[in-house]
Amino acid sequence: MRLAAIYPGSFDPLTNGHLDIIRRAARLADELIVAVLNNTQKTPLFTTAERVEMIREATSDLVGVEVACFHGLLVDYARERGARWIVRGLRAISDYETELQMAAINRRLYPEIDTLFLPGVEESAFISSRMVKEIITLGGDASAFVPAAVNRRLHEKSGGSR
Numbered sequence: 001m002r003l004a005a006i007y008p009g010s011f012d013p014l015t016n017g018h019l020d021i022i023r024r025a026a027r028l029a030d031e032l033i034v035a036v037l038n039n040t041q042k043t044p045l046f047t048t049a050e051r052v053e054m055i056r057e058a059t060s061d062l063v064g065v066e067v068a069c070f071h072g073l074l075v076d077y078a079r080e081r082g083a084r085w086i087v088r089g090l091r092a093i094s095d096y097e098t099e100l101q102m103a104a105i106n107r108r109l110y111p112e113i114d115t116l117f118l119p120g121v122e123e124s125a126f127i128s129s130r131m132v133k134e135i136i137t138l139g140g141d142a143s144a145f146v147p148a149a150v151n152r153r154l155h156e157k158s159g160g161s162r
């Protein structure tokens with residue numbers, strides 16, 4: 001049986017930490033669906049289409065990775081796609097409480113699904129999309145924290161002022 005896993009997130013934008021999790025999860029699963037949340041209640045920096053495109057660019061060398069978007073409940077999308085694992089990265093202990101809660105709720109909603117936590121690598125432990133956005137908004141250089149495809153778009157968003 002093929003093992004399909006889903007790596008959901010906002011990815012606004014994708015960071016090197018996310019990319020590391022994608023690379024490692026792609027080695028564990030036969031098929032990895034990177035699922036970008038299309039959340040109509042939030043105003044992201046990047047549109048869903050832009051986020052999907054950037055992740056596709058950054059993962060173009062990986063086999064068995066598909067990038068898609070979803071809305072509504074994650075478990076409904078996972079069921080529809082036949083995924084049995086949800087992959088989430090854990091950067092620090094502070095992530096743990098929320099992640100554990102999400103994993104428990106998702107399992108309650110869809111008992112056939114389980115969550116696989118992958119520890120973030122040390123270099124990425126402090127990176128978050130929120131921090132990347134803050135750096136860019138304040139005119140800084142985030143190139144050390146994001147893939148080149150994302151850095152290019154960030155540069156465009158900030159009006160090429162850096």
Ligand code: PNS
Binds near residue numbers: 072074075101
């Ligand atoms: O990158 P993020 O913002 O930490 O990802 C959070 C995400 C997208 C995984 C989570 O918000 C989610 O699954 N949203 C979909 C709605 C849902 O299923 N909620 C119930 C899970 S507790």
